Amino acid sequence: MGEVSPVDERRLHTGAQPDDEWVVTSCNACFNICAIRVRRKDGKVVDVKGDPDVASSKGKLCGKSKARIVDLYNPNRVLRPLKRTNPEKGIGVDPGWVEIGWDEAMDLVVDRLRKVLEEDPRKLVINTFDLCNFHIAQAFAAAFGTPNDQFYTVTCGNGLHTIFYLTLGAINSEIDLDCCQHMILCGSQLGHGVNNNPLEGIAGMADARRRGAKLVVIDPICGHAGAKADEWVPILPGTDGALALGMLNVLLNDLGIYDADFLKHKTNAPYLVGADGRYVREEGTGKPQVWDAGAGAPRPHDAHDVVDYALEGTFEVGGVECRTAFDILKEHVRENFSLEKVSEITTVPAETIHRLAKEFGEAARIGETVEIDGVTLPFRPAAIEWKRGISHHKNSWHSCFSLMLLNTVLGNLNAPGGILGTNPNGPFGYWNMFAGRDGMLTTDQHSKLFIGFDSFACFISPYPPREVKPPENVNLRELFPVTGFLPTIPVFSIADPEKFRIPYEPEVMITCRTNPMISNPGTGAVAEMLKKLDFIIGFGIKIDETLEFADIVLPEAHDFERYWFFPPNAPAGFQKPGQGDWYYQIVQPVVEPPPEVRSWIDVMMEVAERLGLQEKFNDTMNMATGLLFLDHLKLEPEKRYTTGEICLRLAEMFAFIGEREITSDTFTEKEPALNLGPKSVEEAYANPLNDARAPVYMEHLIDVGEQVKEVTRELGMDFWDVSSYNPLPNWTPCPAFEEDGEEYDLFLTSSRLALHTHSISADNPWVNDICVRNPLDYNILLNSETAARKGIEDGDTVCVESRTGKVKGTVRVTECVHPGVVGTLGGHLGQWAAHKEIARGKGICHNSLIAFDWDMVETVSGQSDSCARVRIYKEGG
Amino acid sequence: MARYGMVIDLKLCIGCNACTMACKAEHGTQPGVFFGRVLEKEWGKYPKPTRLFMPVLCYHCSDPLCVAVCPTGASHVSEEGLVLIDYDKCAGCRACIANCPYPSRTYVSKRRYYFPDTPIPYDKRELLRHEGVVQKCDFCVERLRQGEQPACVETCPTSCRVFGDLEDPESEVSVLIREREGFQLYPEKRTDPSVYYVR
Numbered sequence A: 001m002g003e004v005s006p007v008d009e010r011r012l013h014t015g016a017q018p019d020d021e022w023v024v025t026s027c028n029a030c031f032n033i034c035a036i037r038v039r040r041k042d043g044k045v046v047d048v049k050g051d052p053d054v055a056s057s058k059g060k061l062c063g064k065s066k067a068r069i070v071d072l073y074n075p076n077r078v079l080r081p082l083k084r085t086n087p088e089k090g091i092g093v094d095p096g097w098v099e100i101g102w103d104e105a106m107d108l109v110v111d112r113l114r115k116v117l118e119e120d121p122r123k124l125v126i127n128t129f130d131l132c133n134f135h136i137a138q139a140f141a142a143a144f145g146t147p148n149d150q151f152y153t154v155t156c157g158n159g160l161h162t163i164f165y166l167t168l169g170a171i172n173s174e175i176d177l178d179c180c181q182h183m184i185l186c187g188s189q190l191g192h193g194v195n196n197n198p199l200e201g202i203a204g205m206a207d208a209r210r211r212g213a214k215l216v217v218i219d220p221i222c223g224h225a226g227a228k229a230d231e232w233v234p235i236l237p238g239t240d241g242a243l244a245l246g247m248l249n250v251l252l253n254d255l256g257i258y259d260a261d262f263l264k265h266k267t268n269a270p271y272l273v274g275a276d277g278r279y280v281r282e283e284g285t286g287k288p289q290v291w292d293a294g295a296g297a298p299r300p301h302d303a304h305d306v307v308d309y310a311l312e313g314t315f316e317v318g319g320v321e322c323r324t325a326f327d328i329l330k331e332h333v334r335e336n337f338s339l340e341k342v343s344e345i346t347t348v349p350a351e352t353i354h355r356l357a358k359e360f361g362e363a364a365r366i367g368e369t370v371e372i373d374g375v376t377l378p379f380r381p382a383a384i385e386w387k388r389g390i391s392h393h394k395n396s397w398h399s400c401f402s403l404m405l406l407n408t409v410l411g412n413l414n415a416p417g418g419i420l421g422t423n424p425n426g427p428f429g430y431w432n433m434f435a436g437r438d439g440m441l442t443t444d445q446h447s448k449l450f451i452g453f454d455s456f457a458c459f460i461s462p463y464p465p466r467e468v469k470p471p472e473n474v475n476l477r478e479l480f481p482v483t484g485f486l487p488t489i490p491v492f493s494i495a496d497p498e499k500f501r502i503p504y505e506p507e508v509m510i511t512c513r514t515n516p517m518i519s520n521p522g523t524g525a526v527a528e529m530l531k532k533l534d535f536i537i538g539f540g541i542k543i544d545e546t547l548e549f550a551d552i553v554l555p556e557a558h559d560f561e562r563y564w565f566f567p568p569n570a571p572a573g574f575q576k577p578g579q580g581d582w583y584y585q586i587v588q589p590v591v592e593p594p595p596e597v598r599s600w601i602d603v604m605m606e607v608a609e610r611l612g613l614q615e616k617f618n619d620t621m622n623m624a625t626g627l628l629f630l631d632h633l634k635l636e637p638e639k640r641y642t643t644g645e646i647c648l649r650l651a652e653m654f655a656f657i658g659e660r661e662i663t664s665d666t667f668t669e670k671e672p673a674l675n676l677g678p679k680s681v682e683e684a685y686a687n688p689l690n691d692a693r694a695p696v697y698m699e700h701l702i703d704v705g706e707q708v709k710e711v712t713r714e715l716g717m718d719f720w721d722v723s724s725y726n727p728l729p730n731w732t733p734c735p736a737f738e739e740d741g742e743e744y745d746l747f748l749t750s751s752r753l754a755l756h757t758h759s760i761s762a763d764n765p766w767v768n769d770i771c772v773r774n775p776l777d778y779n780i781l782l783n784s785e786t787a788a789r790k791g792i793e794d795g796d797t798v799c800v801e802s803r804t805g806k807v808k809g810t811v812r813v814t815e816c817v818h819p820g821v822v823g824t825l826g827g828h829l830g831q832w833a834a835h836k837e838i839a840r841g842k843g844i845c846h847n848s849l850i851a852f853d854w855d856m857v858e859t860v861s862g863q864s865d866s867c868a869r870v871r872i873y874k875e876g877g
Numbered sequence B: 001m002a003r004y005g006m007v008i009d010l011k012l013c014i015g016c017n018a019c020t021m022a023c024k025a026e027h028g029t030q031p032g033v034f035f036g037r038v039l040e041k042e043w044g045k046y047p048k049p050t051r052l053f054m055p056v057l058c059y060h061c062s063d064p065l066c067v068a069v070c071p072t073g074a075s076h077v078s079e080e081g082l083v084l085i086d087y088d089k090c091a092g093c094r095a096c097i098a099n100c101p102y103p104s105r106t107y108v109s110k111r112r113y114y115f116p117d118t119p120i121p122y123d124k125r126e127l128l129r130h131e132g133v134v135q136k137c138d139f140c141v142e143r144l145r146q147g148e149q150p151a152c153v154e155t156c157p158t159s160c161r162v163f164g165d166l167e168d169p170e171s172e173v174s175v176l177i178r179e180r181e182g183f184q185l186y187p188e189k190r191t192d193p194s195v196y197y198v199r
């Protein structure tokens, strides 16, 4: 195979292999990558436990992690390369696999890639959600010469990640569970096993519950979080943004509860805005201005001598009449989001909305402070948090912005007890948030962590806005200048490159560890996209629904059989924010893979070498990882490295940054993670100690929207809608809301379970055995009142039909779901791949019911809508 | 002498089933067999329903009805005070199941594997137990003998399962039972379970 056996180098320094030992590594049953120890006895994996000495698990585990053992020994694993013999592709079409040897497989792969490389390298698209190994996709793509390194279909949230970044300086967010006393979750189950950083989240939520913190869950389904909440507030899907603006109206206009001090100093609330919606800028410097109420004069936003920022009022500056952004926002919610109107949209009673806002605002204890390590900080023990449930609608950007404003006006951004970004400030100042263009918050994560790439872990820096230009990338990032995250868009553009003015036809796809056929809305549309590609190179442990479209499938190593590039739990996105230690985990093999199974990273590196790209690849790898900065660690130009060797260099790099040393004890039971010591206060709680301003008014959208309009019109793409490019938060109904509700009278929605993640867990026999016994899991949930109206009884086999598709399943009549929806519990189900003996036929494929056309895409965030209207009826009825 | 016991805090249990999985992994139980599991129930009316997650296992009663009725002596009280089954002696008569007030015991008539034709390395634990016997939670006696906690307790990410000595008034379990009004399931059966719940 021409590579060093991973197990020989498993111990990064020693190499001994006891018969019975606990190997230190990290779990990849989901994207959270908690620290684990895996017990190998006589060459076999026999147990997994949480690492007692690493913060991400503290010896605890969720159910998925232990279940991963069975996947290792699943007799349906792909054990040899497979070649397709049936040229016809489609759902349910037998690919006619034949086993081939590695030599033949590699020749086929390399020859096909060489052809593209010579013709037009941009025709290669890499599709992966191998989170710890995004470096490989980026470095390989850059060496190859294709911009298409950012395509995957985990459709978590274009809007939400971007809004978190603009406001908190980080890709993800969490409530500060260490000291929050009033938590609102919206379409999120933080602390219930299905969010970022789940084990620390569960433990933190349990501690919050022990100390009597209050939890409110707003969700169409009373899932596990709803079940444990002090109050479950049922709501119609896709309307949470309206609820947020209604609550904002109560806080700002009715109760007058807001953190004026925070708004003045840490947001653009005091910025002066003219009649055209733009900032009134200082002549000469072009800086946005504020009104100094003390001096009775305008000042540039960053002047140090402002006596008192005016938050409200109308002023005249240089003959131009203007108002503060806050004034405009306040009026906007007063005029447009009255309790009555919001109640009608959301179905939440007006008095409930008022009470939710009041309790939330009062719990924030505006004005109180707390001292941490000698630093006085605002203490704001109330926060609202949301995830995919909100983001996955056509109003994604505005709904996420609206919800965030509830935090912003209470001044809880990155403050003790409030909403925390996942580490906007890195260890030892390695990366930081700062005041960027117009004083608005931005960070240097991208330039510090990934030199030469505009995306970090597939997240593109959204501020300042990027240049608008004709598209070159299949994710059309050139036409989405303010969003950070663009999964699903390639499904449109690959299917119809001409429509989107992609100057080439994508031809070859490399796909690994992501299953768009199940995870992307619009199953039929994804199939059409895959059929358009001439050659698909897939890596897999099992043949999933996407790999059934592949031309060649290479057997991929299981998580317990391979290294991953370090660090698996990148702090700029996946380590607990707030107080705690900085630390870096490792992923290293526990056992040898079966004889003909290889890690895709090793294979990709061999492919790079065979294509004559070794030097370029090492170069781009140095940039993608940051090794470039360290002469003693950076990869030499011509050498072919193993994954283990690169992994070790990355570990050495982080040790160097933290002035630590990797010894033979590091990444063993003696020192399971590389610990860089506790975070400073500035690292734990960024906004209050920083002069960057968070947005309450997205002024930059005005110009950007005009640019997008201009460029798309020049390109003849008149269908490109720019109506959402508004600086004020808004709520607009999803396309499904506009349809008539007579025939398709219910909305479809889903909720996740702690035992399921992505599409992989559904085929795990242990997971399955537990879920099929739980009353609600895998079933179709219908409110008892709705069921009675339709003559449907518990246990009936029913059809759920949208205008796009139809599925069949078993009904559970329950009180735990909004009467206006059909709910499903349990992630990506309804799978059909021939190899998936366990998952096949379990639950329903939610995504197959969702229409997937361009009208469903919001063109600010690039989010595609997951809303669908459905009807439900008894089979044969 | 110490008396092992467990307290499960129902206020904290989120029904994640990590314990169910840990138990399965620890004991390699066959398909459909669970020594520990989590029951779910809902009641009340929309929009204010109640949904409860309730972990159940063997209650290791001080006065175990299962042991009293077992004709072969397979069900017995171990030296640590645990209710255990000697699989070599169990005749599969199921008198214990009929008399145990709780959903704790399972009769396993035939050995089965998760991958029907292919036992995986994991399945060898099942081979330690015979076909045609009654199986159940053993409080992870082997782990206890090595000074570890039961697998479900170690794993539970909310730490809502607490294990310890019920005889020691200062142990965490005793304090919880005292301060939070711990209760046993079906006290009227007079089995005196070693597992308490608090809510």
Ligand code: SF4
Pocket (backbone or CB within 6 Å): B012, B013, B014, B015, B016, B017, B018, B019, B020, B038, B053, B055, B155, B156, B157, B158, B159, B160, B161
């Ligand atoms: S692991 Fe703990 S929280 Fe999860 S279901 Fe079991 S007892 Fe409940």
Ligand code: SF4
Pocket (backbone or CB within 6 Å): B057, B058, B059, B060, B061, B064, B065, B066, B067, B083, B099, B100, B101, B102, B104, B105, B136, B191
């Ligand atoms: S719970 Fe049932 S099986 Fe367990 S000791 Fe009590 S009576 Fe016996």
Ligand code: SF4
Pocket (backbone or CB within 6 Å): B022, B023, B024, B026, B027, B035, B036, B037, B057, B058, B136, B137, B138, B139, B140, B150, B151, B152, B153
């Ligand atoms: S004590 Fe052990 S055997 Fe009993 S339920 Fe817990 S893990 Fe299972």
